[in-house]
Amino acid sequence: MFKINTTPRFDDELLTVLDFIAEDSINSTLEFHDELIEKLHNTPDNPFMYRKRENVNESIRELIYKGYTIPLYIDEEKKTIFVLGIFNQNLWE
Numbered sequence: 001m002f003k004i005n006t007t008p009r010f011d012d013e014l015l016t017v018l019d020f021i022a023e024d025s026i027n028s029t030l031e032f033h034d035e036l037i038e039k040l041h042n043t044p045d046n047p048f049m050y051r052k053r054e055n056v057n058e059s060i061r062e063l064i065y066k067g068y069t070i071p072l073y074i075d076e077e078k079k080t081i082f083v084l085g086i087f088n089q090n091l092w093e
Helices: 008-022 026-045
Strands: 003-006 060-065 068-075 080-083
Touching (some): 003 026, 008 026, 026 080
Parallel strands (some): 003 080
16 A cells, blocks of 8 residues: 655645635635545545546646646555645646
């Protein structure tokens, strides 16, 4: 089984997303956060189930959640999934 590590970039971008959602509803913010974290905690069971990023190696996958894309790097040697970031319609590099 894999373990999950979030990157500082993901943590920062998640806070930005949560702040944006909070402008409309605190309850929606809490629901978004809790459901996303639950999805991430379920990822170690089958990390390769998410779509493969085009033109990139097999180790990069994309979890799609409520219109947001969360790129994941799967390090099979270290048995670790790195959560790289979160974005919506903006470009992410």
